[in-house]
Amino acid sequence: MTDAATTDHWIRRLNLVQLVLAGVLIMAPTVWMVLSSFKPSFEVTAYPPTLIFTPTLDNYVELTKTTPFLSYALNSLIVTVGSTALGLLFGIPAAFAVSWTRISWPAILTLAARMAPGTLFLLPWYVMFRQVGMIGSYTALILSHAVITLPIVIWVLLPSFDGIPRSVFEAAQVDGCSVTRILWRIALPLVASGVAVSAILAFVFSWNYFLFALVLSNGDTKTLIAAAFNFIGEGSTQWGALMAAATLIALPPLVLAALVQRWLVSGLTLGAVKG
Amino acid sequence: MSDTAATLTQDRQKLEMAALSAPAVIFTVAMIAFPVVYTIWLGFQHFSSTGKQSFAGLANYSKLISDYEFWHGLWVTIALYVLSLVLQLVFGVWLALVLFHAKRLPGIVRSLFISPFMMPPVVAGMMWLVILDPSLGAANYILQSFGLPPSDWLASPSLVIPTVALIDSWQWTPYVALIVLGGLQSLPPSVYEAAQIDGASPFRTFQRITLPLLLPTIVTAAILRSVDLLRFFDIIYITTQGGPGNASNTLNIYGFRVGFEFFNIGYASALMLTLTAIVFGAVLAFNRLRGAVAW
Numbered sequence: 001m002t003d004a005a006t007t008d009h010w011i012r013r014l015n016l017v018q019l020v021l022a023g024v025l026i027m028a029p030t031v032w033m034v035l036s037s038f039k040p041s042f043e044v045t046a047y048p049p050t051l052i053f054t055p056t057l058d059n060y061v062e063l064t065k066t067t068p069f070l071s072y073a074l075n076s077l078i079v080t081v082g083s084t085a086l087g088l089l090f091g092i093p094a095a096f097a098v099s100w101t102r103i104s105w106p107a108i109l110t111l112a113a114r115m116a117p118g119t120l121f122l123l124p125w126y127v128m129f130r131q132v133g134m135i136g137s138y139t140a141l142i143l144s145h146a147v148i149t150l151p152i153v154i155w156v157l158l159p160s161f162d163g164i165p166r167s168v169f170e171a172a173q174v175d176g177c178s179v180t181r182i183l184w185r186i187a188l189p190l191v192a193s194g195v196a197v198s199a200i201l202a203f204v205f206s207w208n209y210f211l212f213a214l215v216l217s218n219g220d221t222k223t224l225i226a227a228a229f230n231f232i233g234e235g236s237t238q239w240g241a242l243m244a245a246a247t248l249i250a251l252p253p254l255v256l257a258a259l260v261q262r263w264l265v266s267g268l269t270l271g272a273v274k275g
Numbered sequence: 276m277s278d279t280a281a282t283l284t285q286d287r288q289k290l291e292m293a294a295l296s297a298p299a300v301i302f303t304v305a306m307i308a309f310p311v312v313y314t315i316w317l318g319f320q321h322f323s324s325t326g327k328q329s330f331a332g333l334a335n336y337s338k339l340i341s342d343y344e345f346w347h348g349l350w351v352t353i354a355l356y357v358l359s360l361v362l363q364l365v366f367g368v369w370l371a372l373v374l375f376h377a378k379r380l381p382g383i384v385r386s387l388f389i390s391p392f393m394m395p396p397v398v399a400g401m402m403w404l405v406i407l408d409p410s411l412g413a414a415n416y417i418l419q420s421f422g423l424p425p426s427d428w429l430a431s432p433s434l435v436i437p438t439v440a441l442i443d444s445w446q447w448t449p450y451v452a453l454i455v456l457g458g459l460q461s462l463p464p465s466v467y468e469a470a471q472i473d474g475a476s477p478f479r480t481f482q483r484i485t486l487p488l489l490l491p492t493i494v495t496a497a498i499l500r501s502v503d504l505l506r507f508f509d510i511i512y513i514t515t516q517g518g519p520g521n522a523s524n525t526l527n528i529y530g531f532r533v534g535f536e537f538f539n540i541g542y543a544s545a546l547m548l549t550l551t552a553i554v555f556g557a558v559l560a561f562n563r564l565r566g567a568v569a570w
Contacts, residue, residue: 011376011477018373026449027387030394032413033402049413094299097292106296109303115554116311117506119531120547123317123540124310147306150299179291208395210509215535228397228513232404239405246401250394257393258386264453 030250037243044239059240060248067230069245075138076207076223082142084202087149092195095154096183099161100169107158110151118211121147126215136218144212149202156201160194161187197263204253224249317544328541335545345546347521348529352550355436355525356504362444363500364493367451372481374452375459392450400513403442404429429514432522439523442510447503451496458492459485490568498561505554526550 036044038055063069098107113121125144126135134140164187172182188195213226224245231245257264321331339345374380374388391399407414407428415425428438462485470480508527511517517524517532524532527550534543 015373015376018369019377022370022373023384023387026391026445029402029406029445030390032406036405045411047411048416049411090299090302093295097295101289101292103292106300106303109308110299112303112307112311115502115558116307116551117527117530117547117554118508119527119534119543120314120551121307121310122531123534123544123547124313125306126535127317127540128310128313143306146302150302154299179288180295183295204393208397210395210397210512211531214512225395225397228401232401232513242401243405246398250398253393253395254390257389258383261382261386261389264389 033243037247041240059244063241063244072224072227079141080206083145083149083206086146087153087202091153095157107154113147140216145206152202153198156198160191200256200260314544320541322540335542348526352525358440359443363448363451366448370452371455388449391446396509397513399446400510432519435523454496494565501557
């Protein structure tokens, strides 16, 4: 008995050691990025690297002075909010219809975007948007990013709608409610938390998306992610400003993800795993 | 009489349902289905350096077969894919087991564990670019303090693929772990109790019971990662742009550059359609595998 207890004790200790090790491996690079962004410029490139330093906001000030960081951020916000709204507008009714009728092809169709390489769509979009003079427009960027947000909204909401007992709808139908009315008045309030999770996930993945804005934006509409090159610079070692930019770009998705982490798993796997 | 009324309501309901799906379907057809068909057509076109377009038949595809860069890109894509997938599945299962046995994990810890894959891949690239800098990076300092020789990481033609695989695995191993953790939590506890009564060792229990039962979940994780890994783009484009030389020129990077740097839209379309076929092939193959390991 004591033998088993000791083994158990050691296994638990070993597990704790592994947990800490994994935590350090996962966190260390991000911590290093954030630390570097607060270092004085001569310390960022110090070798051997320093851990103790007087923190400064110089890099952040420099970033806003030497690059149009804030207008890039505004562009990112416009494209992300626009595409998330569009994804919700089209995705909520579609998810409800798929859940109700069990006809799943509309949901599967939207998944195509999740599987094919983005360049496959980007080539024809480029030719088409150029013909109508929409390269560099917010409209083109929002439409292209909605291709990312729509399947997220649909697949996150499907299990939520599936979870509502049928009897709720049938009772409403007997009372003469139209399907559209049932969706907005009865079903939607019941899946409010699912809508919030889907909106946040759509926001994060639209914010993080790189490829489309790389080609479809211009100097005035460039998003933060597409502008990342401007911060890296040609062979420069402005690491402080670079790490400040990286920290600021990563901040919105990280904060949002932390808010909904409990519901993220099922959403992130597009329904493949029930979290 | 009431029958007709019921049919009428049913028809009305069908119509209303179709109307609800319509915006999403129309949007997807306009933004995905039609452009893909258009890409297929573009794949048969030749774009001259002045932007003139002419029918090229299968010329783009025969060019592809004799194009050294295509075969190199395919090799780079597959090498990066296999290396990254193996790393992420092995460490993902390990991390899932560690998390599974750490009961009552506070929410903040879970937030930390998902932080890498919620971060934009571009930011991950920027961050690792600084850490892995050959002369001033922290990674080489750590190597040297253990008495190991410094490495050129992303600047080395022979190491760039493993290095990119390492960066991607840092970002996505926690994602695989969360999926596998979901699978672990749904396993029936009774099978473990039986194993315990039989006096099986923890390793044997894992090998004989946990792993086989987890296989469907692991295959699901493999499918989700395959789709992203085969179209690898962001981290490479931000760190090496396919270099040094062409050492990390994956098919997606190559196709993008052919299309948007050399503006050979026709050939780029042929390349992208080929890559898409590879991705769908992999998904179908894994789907069959999932059927084979289901329980």
